[in-house]
Amino acid sequence: MMKLENITKSYGETILFHNFSYTFEDNCIYAITGPSGCGKTTLLRILAGLDSDYAGQLTYSKDLKLSMVFQEDRLLNHLNVLDNVTLFSKDQKKSMAILEHLGLKEVLFSPLSKLSGGMRRRVAIARAMAIDYDVLLMDEPFSSIDENLKRTIMDMVKQETAAKQVIFVTHNPAEATYLNATLLPL
Ligand SMILES: Nc1ncnc2c1ncn2[C@@H]1O[C@H](COP(=O)(O)OP(=O)(O)O)[C@@H](O)[C@H]1O
Ligand SMILES: [Mg+2]
Structure with missing residues (x-):
């Protein structure tokens, strides 16, 4: 469980959140939406502990392990696909299995420079899922993935995260519906 209580966050004069409270239950999938x-x-950065410049409380159990897919891919271009994942997950077998499951079997040893935007996105998702985690935070994870592939990738993410908590950001209500996510509109 992750609990936000009375979060107030501003940048200069701009107030983004004022006394915002929300509880994310275990083993559920949430879609954060909004313009x-x-x-x-x-x-998402507040939930990840990457931004602590706010008023209010974020509570979760001490040993909760978080993983994150950033809005930008944040991959290392001088490494191949597999090395981008195993740099963080020491479990080579699991890393390969997830990459293959995401349709990247043919490019495991390709340099990142050879990949399309959608393939890079899938590497970023694989990297986040290959480590040991309880909560997966994802910022517009499916944004540059081809429409015809998106369902396959969403199915895979659903399978892979079945016993975990997932909180993802999306502009696309169809993604939230397809994943059966609880909506958190901002
Ligand atoms: N580091 C920052 N300094 C100042 N303003 C910021 C900073 N990061 C984000 N903002 C502003 O806060 C607002 C929310 O940003 P963001 O959380 O990235 O929105 P979203 O992900 O919903 O598009 C935007 O108006 C953005 O310009
Ligand atoms: Mg954003």
């Missing part, structure tokens, strides 16, 4: 600039990334 561009409304604070979705900021909220």
